Amino acid sequence: MPIAKLCTWFGIPRRTVYYKPVKAAPKVDPRFAEPIKKMIEEEPSFGYRTVAWLLGFNKNTVQRIFQIKGGQVRKRAVGMRPRIHAVPSVAVAPNERWSTDLARI
Structure with a gap:
């Protein structure tokens, strides 16, 4: 059975069948790892x-x-924090209610 037909039946791209990871496994230098391990113990x-x-x-x-040894590292979120959207201003006439946003200054 051709791989192309099998991939069509299962609905997966053909490139996933041929994928081979390029990156090597991360290596840890023992002259750094040993003192770190000792201090953590x-x-x-x-x-x-x-x-x-x-x-x-x-x-x-x-x-x-x-991270490689499975320690206690937690990554912080990257990017902008979500903004709090307040209730829209209810002004009856102009020049009654003023507001400003200093979040990006």
């Missing part, structure tokens, strides 16, 4: 920023090692 409440500061490592390196 001593003080499990420390986050990656505290560990990086105490060991004198780059915090991005420590964060990456935490």
Whole structure:
């Protein structure tokens, strides 16, 4: 049975059948991982920023090692926060009600 026909039957693109991951598995340098692991075993409440500061490592390196090893790193949301939309202004005549938005200044 041709792959193209099977993909049509199941409704999936053909490229998913041929997909091969390009990226290699992330590697951790043991000279960074061992002191980080030791410090986390001593003080499990420390986050990656505290560990990086105490060991004198780059915090991005420590964060990456935490993520690879399944540590306690939580990513923050990226982008604009949702705005609160207030009730529309109910003014009977002009120049009665004024408002401004200083959120982007």
